[in-house]
Amino acid sequence: MSRFDPHSWCDGDQPAQRHLDLDLTVDFTARTLEGRVRIHLTKPSSGPLDLDGRDLVIASVTNQTGAAVEWSVAESEPVRGDRLRLDLPAGTEMVEIAYQTAPGALALGWLEPQQTAGGTYPFMFSQCQPIHARTMVPCQDTPRNRVSYDAVITVPSPLRAVMSAESVGEESNGIATSWKFKMPQAIPTYLLALAVGNLEGRDLGPRTRVYAEPETVEKSAWEFAEVDSMITSAEKLFGSYEWDRFDLLVMPPAFPYGGMENPRLTFLTPTLIAGDRSNVNVVAHELAHSWTGNLVTNATMNDFWLNEGFTVYAERRILEEIYGREYADIQGVIRRNALQVNIDQFGPGSPYTKLRTDLGGTDPDEVYSLVPYEKGAQFVLLLEDAVGRDRFDEFLLKYIDHFRFQSITTDEFLAFLEKELPGVYEKIQGPRWVEEPDMPENELPIVSARVDKVRELAAGWAGGTRPEKTVTEKWSPEEWQLYLQDLPRKLSADDCQWLDETFDLSSQGNYEVLVEWLTIAAGSAYTPALPRVREVLTVVGRMKYLKPLYIALMTNEDTAKLAREVFDEVSDSYHPLSKGSVAGLLKG
Ligand code: BES
Numbered sequence: 001m002s003r004f005d006p007h008s009w010c011d012g013d014q015p016a017q018r019h020l021d022l023d024l025t026v027d028f029t030a031r032t033l034e035g036r037v038r039i040h041l042t043k044p045s046s047g048p049l050d051l052d053g054r055d056l057v058i059a060s061v062t063n064q065t066g067a068a069v070e071w072s073v074a075e076s077e078p079v080r081g082d083r084l085r086l087d088l089p090a091g092t093e094m095v096e097i098a099y100q101t102a103p104g105a106l107a108l109g110w111l112e113p114q115q116t117a118g119g120t121y122p123f124m125f126s127q128c129q130p131i132h133a134r135t136m137v138p139c140q141d142t143p144r145n146r147v148s149y150d151a152v153i154t155v156p157s158p159l160r161a162v163m164s165a166e167s168v169g170e171e172s173n174g175i176a177t178s179w180k181f182k183m184p185q186a187i188p189t190y191l192l193a194l195a196v197g198n199l200e201g202r203d204l205g206p207r208t209r210v211y212a213e214p215e216t217v218e219k220s221a222w223e224f225a226e227v228d229s230m231i232t233s234a235e236k237l238f239g240s241y242e243w244d245r246f247d248l249l250v251m252p253p254a255f256p257y258g259g260m261e262n263p264r265l266t267f268l269t270p271t272l273i274a275g276d277r278s279n280v281n282v283v284a285h286e287l288a289h290s291w292t293g294n295l296v297t298n299a300t301m302n303d304f305w306l307n308e309g310f311t312v313y314a315e316r317r318i319l320e321e322i323y324g325r326e327y328a329d330i331q332g333v334i335r336r337n338a339l340q341v342n343i344d345q346f347g348p349g350s351p352y353t354k355l356r357t358d359l360g361g362t363d364p365d366e367v368y369s370l371v372p373y374e375k376g377a378q379f380v381l382l383l384e385d386a387v388g389r390d391r392f393d394e395f396l397l398k399y400i401d402h403f404r405f406q407s408i409t410t411d412e413f414l415a416f417l418e419k420e421l422p423g424v425y426e427k428i429q430g431p432r433w434v435e436e437p438d439m440p441e442n443e444l445p446i447v448s449a450r451v452d453k454v455r456e457l458a459a460g461w462a463g464g465t466r467p468e469k470t471v472t473e474k475w476s477p478e479e480w481q482l483y484l485q486d487l488p489r490k491l492s493a494d495d496c497q498w499l500d501e502t503f504d505l506s507s508q509g510n511y512e513v514l515v516e517w518l519t520i521a522a523g524s525a526y527t528p529a530l531p532r533v534r535e536v537l538t539v540v541g542r543m544k545y546l547k548p549l550y551i552a553l554m555t556n557e558d559t560a561k562l563a564r565e566v567f568d569e570v571s572d573s574y575h576p577l578s579k580g581s582v583a584g585l586l587k588g
C-alpha cells in the first residue's frame with residue numbers, strides 16, 4: 001500500500017483514474033446532485049480500488065460489462081472522509097457509480113433567489129479546493145492524479161450551467177435543460193467546478209468572456225475589460241496559455257473566496273466590482289494559476305505553497321508589467337502586513353508558518369493563511385534576486401515547461417531547482433524558508449517612497465497627526481488600505497467618528513478599504529458603524545472579510561453578543577465552508 005497524500009485515501013499501488021464521465025441532475029429543492037459518474041482507469045484492472053467520498057449516497061456500482069462491483073465504506077476519518085473500497089472484477093476498465101450528494105455537501109453552495117442580484121432564480125456553485133470534490137463526486141481526490149472529463153448537467157430551465165470545461169451544446173425540453181461539457185486537458189480533481197444560475201455572457205476579447213447575472217453583467221464587463229491584455233503579459237512571462245479560453249464567472253456575494261482558478265472559467269466574488277477596476281489584482285492572480293497551479297500542480301496540500309507562492313510572485317509580475325513597479329510594490333506591502341497578522345495569530349514557532357507543511361490529520365481549511373502565499377512569494381523573490389531577473393525568467397519558463405500537466409512535491413521542486421540553479425537554495429538559506437517556522441531575517445525589503453509617506457502618517461496617529469484631505473484626495477484605494485492597516489486596532493469613539501465623517505469610510509465602494517475600516521470600527525465597538533458591519537456579515541460570504549470582522553467583534557463583550565446574534569440569524573444562508581470557519585471563531 002502506498003498512500004502518498006495525507007488528505008486522500010488514494011493508494012498509489014492501485015489503478016489510477018484517467019477520465020470522468022459525469023451525468024448529473026441539479027435539484028434545487030432537495031439541494032442535491034443526482035446521477036452517475038463513470039470512472040475510466042488507465043488500464044484494465046482487478047482487485048481493490050480505494051476512492052474518496054464524503055456523505056455520498058451510493059445506489060449502485062457496476063463495471064463496463066454491467067457486472068455489479070462489490071463496494072463498502074471501509075473506513076472513515078473526520079478530515080479525510082470515507083474510504084470507498086471497490087472490489088473490481090478482472091478486466092475492469094471503467095466503473096459506473098450511481099449516487100446522490102448530501103444537502104450539506106461541503107463543496108456545494110445553494111443560494112435562495114434573494115441571495116442573488118436578480119432575486120428571482122436560485123443559484124448553486126461548487127468550491128472543490130482543497131479537498132471537497134469528494135462531496136460532489138466519488139473519485140481519487142488527490143491532486144497527484146489528474147483527469148480529463150465529460151459532463152452532462154441537467155438543470156431547471158431557463159437556468160444555465162457552466163463548468164471548468166468547454167461548453168459543447170445544450171438540449172432543452174422546456175422544463176429542463178441539459179448542458180454538455182468537455183474538458184480535454186487533465187486536471188487535478190480540486191479544479192472540477194460547476195455553477196448554475198440565471199447567467200448571461202459578454203465577450204471581453206477573442207478568448208475571454210464574463211458570465212454573470214443579467215443585473216451585474218454590464219458592470220462586470222467594464223470592471224474586467226483589461227483581462228485580455230493581462231493574458232498577453234502573462235504569456236510573455238510564463239509561456240503560451242494552454243487552456244484555450246479564460247472566462248470569468250461573477251458569483252453572488254455568498255461565494256467564500258475572492259477568486260478560484262477553475263480552468264477555463266475563473267470564479268470571482270462580486271465584491272471585486274468597485275466601479276474603478278481597483279481589484280483586478282485578483283484576476284491577475286487567478287490567471288497566473290493557469291501556469292502555476294493548474295499546469296504545474298502541488299502534489300498534496302503539504303506542497304500548497306508551490307501553487308500559491310509562485311502564483312503571488314507571478315501575479316505581481318503581471319501587475320508590474322501593466323501598472324508599473326510602484327503599484328506592485330504597494331500591493332506587496334499590504335499583503336506583507338496581512339501575512340504578519342496571520343503569523344502572529346499562529347504564534348511563534350508554529351508549524352503552520354513553514355512553507356512545507358505536514359498536515360496529516362489537519363483540515364487544510366482550518367489552517368488556511370497567507371503563509372503559503374506571501375512567505376512563498378518572498379522565497380521566490382529571493383531566488384530571483386540571487387540569480388538576477390533574466391536568469392530567473394529563463395528558469396521559470398523551463399520549470400513550467402518541464403512539469404506541465406504534472407503534480408509535484410516540494411522535494412521534486414527542490415531537486416529541479418538544484419539541478420538548474422546549483423547552490424542558490426543554500427545561498428539564500430532556503431531550508432530556513434521551507435522547513436522552518438516564522439519569517440527568516442533575509443527577506444527582501446520593499447523600497448517605496450509612496451509607501452513610506454503613508455506609513456509615516458499612520459505612525460503619527462497616536463501623537464495626534466491626522467491626514468489632510470488635500471493629501472488623501474489623491475490616495476488610491478491601496479494607499480487607504482495601507483493607512484488603515486497601520487492604524488491602532490482600537491480607537492476612541494471620537495476618533496472613529498472623525499475618520500468616518502471626514503472620509504466617508506462606511507460608504508466605500510472598495511471592499512478592501514471598507515472592511516479594513518469596519519474591522520477597526522468593530523474592534524473599537526463604534527456603535528454608529530455596527531449596522532454597516534452587520535450588513536456586510538449578512539450579505540458577503542468571502543471569508544477574507546468575514547473572519548477579521550467576526551474576530552474584531554469578539555474582542556469585547558457587547559460586540560461579541562452582536563456577533564453571535566448575527567451569526568445565529570444568517571448562518572443558514574452562509575456557504576458551508578464560511579459557516580464552519582466562522583463557527584470556529586465564535587467558539588474559541
Ligand atoms: N486557490 C485560491 C483559493 C483557495 C485556496 C480556495 C485554498 C480553497 C483553498 C485562489 O487562487 C486564491 O488564492 N484566492 C485569493 C485571491 C488572492 C488575490 C490572494 C482569495 O480568494 O482571496
Ligand code: ZN
Nearest residue numbers: 285289308311
Ligand atoms: Zn491562489
